[in-house]
Structures are given as C-alpha cells and as structure tokens.
Amino acid sequence: MNEIYEILADIRPEFDFKESSDFVEDGYLDSFDIVTLVSELDTKYNISIDGLDIVAKNFCSIEAIMNIIRKNGGEI
Amino acid sequence: MYNSVLCYLEKTVEKYPDKTAVVDKGGNITFKKLKHCAQIIASAISEKNVGVRKPVLVYLPKSRWSIVSFMGILYSRNFYTPTDVGFPFEKVKSILDCLHPVLIITDGANKGKLIKNDVSQDIILNIDELDFDSLQVVSNIDHIIDTDLVYTLFTSGSTGIPKGVAITNRSIIDYVDWVKDTYQVSDKDKIGNQAPFYFDNSTLDIYTALCTGATLYIIPETLFAFPAELMQYVRDHLINMVFWVPSVLINIANSDILSRIDCCCLNKILFAGEVMPNRHLNYWRRFIPEALYSNLYGPTEITVDCTYYIVDRQFEDDEPLPIGIPCRNSDVFILSEENTLIEKEGQIGELCVRGSSLAVGYLGNEEKTKEVFVQNPLNSLYKELIYKTGDLVYYNDRNEIMFVGRKDFQIKHMGYRIELGEIENAVMKVPEIGNACVIYDSQNKDIILCYEAVEDIMDKDIRRFLTKVIPKYMIPTKYRRYDSLPLTDNGKINRKLLESECIGD
Numbered sequence: 075m076n077e078i079y080e081i082l083a084d085i086r087p088e089f090d091f092k093e094s095s096d097f098v099e100d101g102y103l104d105s106f107d108i109v110t111l112v113s114e115l116d117t118k119y120n121i122s123i124d125g126l127d128i129v130a131k132n133f134c135s136i137e138a139i140m141n142i143i144r145k146n147g148g149e150i
Numbered sequence: 151m152y153n154s155v156l157c158y159l160e161k162t163v164e165k166y167p168d169k170t171a172v173v174d175k176g177g178n179i180t181f182k183k184l185k186h187c188a189q190i191i192a193s194a195i196s197e198k199n200v201g202v203r204k205p206v207l208v209y210l211p212k213s214r215w216s217i218v219s220f221m222g223i224l225y226s227r228n229f230y231t232p233t234d235v236g237f238p239f240e241k242v243k244s245i246l247d248c249l250h251p252v253l254i255i256t257d258g259a260n261k262g263k264l265i266k267n268d269v270s271q272d273i274i275l276n277i278d279e280l281d282f283d284s285l286q287v288v289s290n291i292d293h294i295i296d297t298d299l300v301y302t303l304f305t306s307g308s309t310g311i312p313k314g315v316a317i318t319n320r321s322i323i324d325y326v327d328w329v330k331d332t333y334q335v336s337d338k339d340k341i342g343n344q345a346p347f348y349f350d351n352s353t354l355d356i357y358t359a360l361c362t363g364a365t366l367y368i369i370p371e372t373l374f375a376f377p378a379e380l381m382q383y384v385r386d387h388l389i390n391m392v393f394w395v396p397s398v399l400i401n402i403a404n405s406d407i408l409s410r411i412d413c414c415c416l417n418k419i420l421f422a423g424e425v426m427p428n429r430h431l432n433y434w435r436r437f438i439p440e441a442l443y444s445n446l447y448g449p450t451e452i453t454v455d456c457t458y459y460i461v462d463r464q465f466e467d468d469e470p471l472p473i474g475i476p477c478r479n480s481d482v483f484i485l486s487e488e489n490t491l492i493e494k495e496g497q498i499g500e501l502c503v504r505g506s507s508l509a510v511g512y513l514g515n516e517e518k519t520k521e522v523f524v525q526n527p528l529n530s531l532y533k534e535l536i537y538k539t540g541d542l543v544y545y546n547d548r549n550e551i552m553f554v555g556r557k558d559f560q561i562k563h564m565g566y567r568i569e570l571g572e573i574e575n576a577v578m579k580v581p582e583i584g585n586a587c588v589i590y591d592s593q594n595k596d597i598i599l600c601y602e603a604v605e606d607i608m609d610k611d612i613r614r615f616l617t618k619v620i621p622k623y624m625i626p627t628k629y630r631r632y633d634s635l636p637l638t639d640n641g642k643i644n645r646k647l648l649e650s651e652c653i654g655d
Binding site: 083084087088098099101103104105106107108109110125126128129130133 | 236371372374375376377378379401404405406407410564609610611613614617618622623627
C-alpha cells in the first residue's frame with residue numbers, strides 16, 4: 075500500500091492522497107496522470123493493465139488501485 | 151456576408167429554435183434559450199457601463215454557461231478571453247496583467263478565488279445572480295463589423311509573459327464556413343468536444359455547431375483519462391464528429407479500446423494540435439474504416455487551421471502524415487531563410503500564411519506582433535501582412551506540405567503549445583535552483599528538466615513549487631540534477647549536448 079502511495083506522491087506531490095476519498099472526483103489525477111500511473115504500475119508489478127480496466131472507479135482510491143493490480147495478476 | 155459570428159446563432163435560432171444546442175454533464179440548452187440567456191448577460195454587461203470593444207474575461211468551469219457567456223459578451227459588443235478555473239492563479243494573473251479586462255464573468259463557486267486574489271468586486275459579474283427567466287432586452291447586432299474582435303486567446307510566451315492572440319469576426323466566419331462546406335456539417339451532426347475553450351481548436355466545435363444547428367456535446371473532462379469510458383460516452387450519445395488532439399486518439403489506440411467498444415457511429419474524425427503518428431491512425435482506420443479522417447494544421451495566429459489533409463491513401467506505420475494543402479481562402483507558402491519562395495520538392499523552409507484568417511496581432515504588444523506579422527517579402531506593391539509560423543516544412547512529391555519541426559524552442563506536448571522558455575522561467579523562481587534548461591523528448595513525450603541546485607532539493611519539491619506557477623501540462627515529467635550544466639564555448643547552456651544525453655535513454 076505504501077508503495078502505491080509513493081508512486082502517487084511522485085506523480086502529484088502537491089496532494090496528500092491520504093486525505094482524499096475519491097482521487098478522480100477530487101481532481102488529484104487527470105488524464106496525464108492516469109497514463110503515467112498505469113505505465114508505472116505496469117512496470118513496477120510486471121503486469122499489463124487492460125485498457126477496459128482503465129476506468130474511474132478502478133483509480134478512485136488506494137483499495138481500488140490495489141484491486142486492479144491484483145486482477146491483472148500483480149502481487150502486492 | 152455576415153458581419154458577426156452572432157449571425158450564425160440568430161439564423162440557427164430561426165431555423166431550429168427548440169433543438170438542443172449544447173449538452174454538458176449538468177444538462178442542456180436549446181438554441182433559443184442560449185440566445186435568450188446570452189442577451190440577459192449582455193444587458194447585465196451593458197448596465198455596468200464598460201463601453202464596447204473591450205476585453206472581458208470568462209472565469210467559469212467549462213460548461214454550456216461558458217458558451218452562453220461568450221455569446222453574451224459578443225452581444226454586448228465586447229470580446230472575450232476564456233480561462234481555466236483550474237489554472238494556478240499566478241497564470242491567471244499574468245493574463246489579467248496583459249488583458250486588463252473591464253469585466254470578469256464568473257459564478258458563485260469561483261468568485262471567491264478572484265476576491266481572494268485582490269480582484270476588485272466592481273469588475274466581477276456573477277452569473278448565478280442573474281435572473282434568466284426575466285424578459286430579454288433585444289440586443290442589436292447591426293453595429294458590429296467583421297473587423298471587431300471575437301476573442302483573445304493566450305498562448306505561451308518564452309519569457310513567461312503570455313501573448314494574447316486577437317481574432318476578429320471575419321477570421322472566424324472565413325474558417326467556419328470552410329469547415330461546414332469541407333466536412334459537410336449539418337444540423338444532423340453531433341459534435342463531441344474535447345478542446346478546452348482557451349485552446350482554439352474549440353472554435354471549430356463551438357462555431358460549427360452554432361452555424362449549422364449541430365448539437366455540441368461538451369464531454370466531461372475526466373473521461374479523457376479513461377479511454378473506455380470516453381468511447382462508451384461517444385457510443386451512448388451517438389456522437390459522429392470529433393476534432394480531438396492526437397494524444398487522445400493515441401491513448402485509445404494504445405489501450406485497444408476500439409476492438410471491444412463499437413464506435414462506428416463516428417464518421418468524421420478530425421485532429422490537430424500535434425503530429426499524428428500513422429501507427430495509431432492505422433489502428434483507427436482498421437476498426438472504423440468508413441470514417442473520414444482529416445489531419446489539420448495551424449497556429450492560433452491564423453484562426454485554428456490553415457492547411458488540411460483528408461486521408462485518402464494507405465500509409466505505412468512509420469511514414470509521416472502530410473499536413474496537406476491550404477484551406478479555402480488561405481494562402482500558405484514556404485519561405486527560405488533569405489525570404490525567397492520555395493517551390494521545389496523536399497526543400498525545407500518556414501511556413502508562412504496570408505489571408506483573412508490572420509489575427510490582428512498580440513493584444514497590447516506591438517513589439518511581438520511586428521516580429522511575426524510582417525509585410526509579405528514577395529509583395530513590394532502594397533501593404534499585405536503575412537504570419538511567419540516558425541514551423542519548418544517541405545513539399546512532398548504530391549505537392550502536399552509535410553511538417554518537420556520548429557525553428558525555435560516551442561513544443562507541442564499533449565496538444566498544448568508550450569514555450570520551453572516559459573517553463574525555464576518558472577523553474578528559475580525556485581529558490582534552490584541556480585540554473586536550468588528544459589528539453590523535450592518528443593518520442594517519449596517527456597518534458598525533461600536539467601537543473602543545477604545551489605541547495606539540496608527533491609524533485610517532488612520542485613514539482614510542488616511549479617504547480618503554483620504554471621499549468622499542469624507544462625510541468626516537467628523528468629528531472630536531472632547537475633553539479634553544473636554543460637556550457638558551449640560562448641558560455642550558453644549546451645542544449646544540444648543535454649539533448650543527446652537525455653533523449654533516448
């Protein structure tokens with residue numbers, strides 16, 4: 075979990091992701107960030123997140139991101 | 151001949167009063183209501199006694215109300231500048247300092263930000279306080295002439311001071327009539343808007359819809375982060391025409407969405423703003439073969455586009471796509487460094503433009519205007535301005551124009567036009583940084599910051615600082631720290647060496 079917080083903090087250091095209940099709604103992650111985040115997660119967990127899984131509800135919280143990594147075969 | 155872009159709206163209201171003009175995530179508005187509300191705003195502006203032909207800033211979230219406000223400002227015989235409420239205020243302030251608007255149109259939710267940043271209450275018009283059910287005062291548009299301004303859009307300036315490109319009614323009418331005829335746009339079309347309103351690609355979306363009676367869908371910005379949801383939106387709303395930046399089309403191709411979501415409702419796919427790679431375009435053509443694909447090209451200074459290419463043949467993945475031929479009533483030609491005309495195939499020179507599309511210059515900035523809006527060197531008989539784009543191009547063997555790159559340090563990143571100098575300027579405001587050079591890796595779409603730190607600083611802290619000064623799309627994506635940046639023999643930062651070190655590793 076901390077690893078993911080670190081990745082997020084690198085992408086948007088101006089935000090405290092622990093404060094947000096919905097990263098997308100709160101505007102913490104925009105289209106640039108999602109592209110960067112998916113590519114970071116793909117590299118870090120040696121996975122390839124399916125395009126159909128790149129939807130807002132899979133990136134709105136830390137739990138959702140962890141689920142999507144697991145769903146795509148990543149180990150956390 | 152029309153004197154004002156408002157004629158588009160008026161004619162369309164006569165023909166299709168109750169048809170939906172604009173749809174956004176909060177609701178929709180008909181053409182008749184759009185005109186009515188715009189005139190209410192126009193009356194409210196006139197009551198403020200601000201005069202005519204003056205700049206008005208629109209500080210609203212992107213929605214149907216932005217378009218109503220634009221039209222309201224035009225009905226009041228003034229011109230508008232859209233800004234993003236998500237911009238750091240320092241960026242908004244640099245626009246305010248250049249524009250000196252007589253009025254700022256905002257809503258209840260964003261008014262506070264203006265007040266907090268010392269904007270005078272007297273120049274704020276809060277549209278939430280207007281009564282849109284009241285009787286309209288009919289605004290007369292007969293006094294508008296086609297050389298009056300419609301908008302001033304701000305582009306990145308290399309010194310950090312933005313440049314306000316001033317565009318007249320005539321230029322927009324010239325452009326939109328061409329779009330309507332070339333792409334056969336009618337009231338049956340549904341246009342899916344992506345471009346922010348401060349980016350002039352939105353001129354096509356907004357004014358083509360107003361001109362033809364097509365419905366404009368303002369696609370929620372968050373969907374552009376999620377290609378599957380974006381294409382579901384396109385499919386669900388049966389959007390058939392889009393004018394998007396290539397980055398969005400590339401993202402959809404990279405996520406392989408089209409094989410899984412059927413978007414054959416799309417039959418006009420236009421793009422501009424940056425280079426569109428054929429590899430990704432071929433993906434689109436494979437899944438939506440029946441659609442018309444068109445690559446458009448043009449800087450803000452010549453009103454959206456001056457060349458276009460309708461894709462008419464097969465391309466290999468690694469072949470470049472032409473930017474094509476001049477748009478109707480535009481003359482586009484290539485000048486050598488010696489200001490001679492280049493007509494020979496393959497010879498590189500600077501693309502120059504002549505026509506009604508030319509901006510009247512940069513607002514309040516005679517010096518910058520004179521640098522790029524110059525007397526046509528090929529015409530010594532009468533006064534005729536051309537715009538020197540700074541873009542390097544050549545003719546291919548079919549006499550189509552091919553884009554090569556820039557003469558200077560301007561880049562296109564995710565469709566946004568950015569001067570690397572503006573980023574460097576912002577970086578130099580970070581107290582811990584002694585010197586900096588920003589380079590662009592166009593292959594990997596990375597803005598790379600090379601910097602010398604005088605004190606310890608983390609990349610994160612630099613980013614955090616920059617988010618307060620420049621828009622998100624300008625923030626460097628890679629950081630490299632140097633004890634001292636390499637210099638050339640005459641003491642300037644050795645950009646070429648940095649480029650060879652940083653790009654491609």
